[in-house]
Amino acid sequence: MPSLTAPRPRVKPAPKPGVCRWVIRPRAEAGRPGRVGSLWINGGLYVLAELLDDAQAPVGWELRKTDAAGDTLAAYHLDTTQGAGPNYWACDCPDATYRDRACKHCRGLAAALNHLAADSN
Numbered sequence: 001m002p003s004l005t006a007p008r009p010r011v012k013p014a015p016k017p018g019v020c021r022w023v024i025r026p027r028a029e030a031g032r033p034g035r036v037g038s039l040w041i042n043g044g045l046y047v048l049a050e051l052l053d054d055a056q057a058p059v060g061w062e063l064r065k066t067d068a069a070g071d072t073l074a075a076y077h078l079d080t081t082q083g084a085g086p087n088y089w090a091c092d093c094p095d096a097t098y099r100d101r102a103c104k105h106c107r108g109l110a111a112a113l114n115h116l117a118a119d120s121n
């Protein structure tokens with residue numbers, strides 16, 4: 001006689017611990033609104049550009065993943081207007097979009113920005 005077992009509950013995998021490091025800390029660049037910088041996240045190099053609204057208030061970041069030659073492999077956009085911290089931020093990468101969780105971009109950038117804030121105190 002066949003037996004049916006209850007389906008196992010789906011469990012969201014916990015985010016893996018990651019490593020991030022500033023390559024260039026965010027700074028103003030002549031002729032461009034917002035700050036720019038670059039960041040390693042889990043071995044990937046990202047060029048960052050701060051996104052501003054019409055009133056020049058920060059609303060997020062563009063992260064362009066680049067290869068060693070500087071060519072863009074992918075570009076993601078983080079919206080930081082919904083709250084403080086990576087769990088409130090929205091990223092348009094596949095991980096955040098389809099798994100509905102704080103992706104490595106949100107967690108990595110938040111950790112790196114927190115590190116800057118702690119450094120400047």
Ligand SMILES: [Zn+2]
Pocket residue numbers: 076091092093094095096103104105106
């Ligand atoms: Zn992301």
